[in-house]
Amino acid sequence: MMLSPQLHKILAVAFFLLPFCAQGKLAGFLPFPFKPLFGERSNSADEQQIPDLTALAGNKHGDPIHQLEYRISRLEGVLRLNKMITESGGKIFATNGKKADFDGTVEKCKEAGGSIATPKSPGENDAILYFVKYFNTYAYLGIKQSLIPGRFQLLNGAQLSYTNWYSNEPSGKGQEECVEMYTDGTWNDKICNKNHLIVCQF
Numbered sequence: 001m002m003l004s005p006q007l008h009k010i011l012a013v014a015f016f017l018l019p020f021c022a023q024g025k026l027a028g029f030l031p032f033p034f035k036p037l038f039g040e041r042s043n044s045a046d047e048q049q050i051p052d053l054t055a056l057a058g059n060k061h062g063d064p065i066h067q068l069e070y071r072i073s074r075l076e077g078v079l080r081l082n083k084m085i086t087e088s089g090g091k092i093f094a095t096n097g098k099k100a101d102f103d104g105t106v107e108k109c110k111e112a113g114g115s116i117a118t119p120k121s122p123g124e125n126d127a128i129l130y131f132v133k134y135f136n137t138y139a140y141l142g143i144k145q146s147l148i149p150g151r152f153q154l155l156n157g158a159q160l161s162y163t164n165w166y167s168n169e170p171s172g173k174g175q176e177e178c179v180e181m182y183t184d185g186t187w188n189d190k191i192c193n194k195n196h197l198i199v200c201q202f
Helices: 005-021 025-029 064-081 102-111 122-135
Strands: 034-036 049-051 085-088 091-100 139-145 152-154 178-181 187-190 196-201
Touching: 005 064, 005 091, 064 085, 085 122, 091 102, 091 122, 102 139, 102 196, 122 139, 122 178, 122 196, 139 187, 139 196
Parallel strands: none
Antiparallel strands: 034 049, 085 091, 091 196, 139 152, 139 178, 178 187
16 A cells, blocks of 8 residues: 555655754644654754654554554644645645755755745745745745746746736846745746745645
8 A cells, every 4th residue: 555645745745844843842743753864863953854653563553554644644734733834726835944045945845855836826826925924035936037038937948827926027137037926925036046935845
């Protein structure tokens, strides 16, 4: 028996959020027994941890897969309750509360098993906006300038089916190749080396 795609997605989100959660009281509510990835427990909030799945193997209430699915479902509920994740359009959006430039954001999201947040509808835009407002900062989106200056596209080269540009944007005239989200949810073209909030989609 294999985990469903949705549970795989939640597990990826959980690992992405672990260092951030460890900095606050939410870490105490995570429905997993945790142990360090290497060696003894570290005081570093940035050191990733993984769930001790051996604790599930001998559980008399079900096989390890069912127990894992149950615990992941509980984790999803905790993350939703604490607004650590948002959802729209079948996507889960999450932030670890850290900042990076555009390339760094793309890489961090890829490492976590996701991709940089890319809104394709007003609902998805609002799901990303929640984090931008909460942290009162901007975030890069998975949109870049095409080979035609001033024209933007998805990172895979597809055309944009949804946009939410701020008035008179984009205005970089080919000099600003990335796109950031303002704290009101509108977009602005921007150079790619600013440190913005990392928001990923899964």
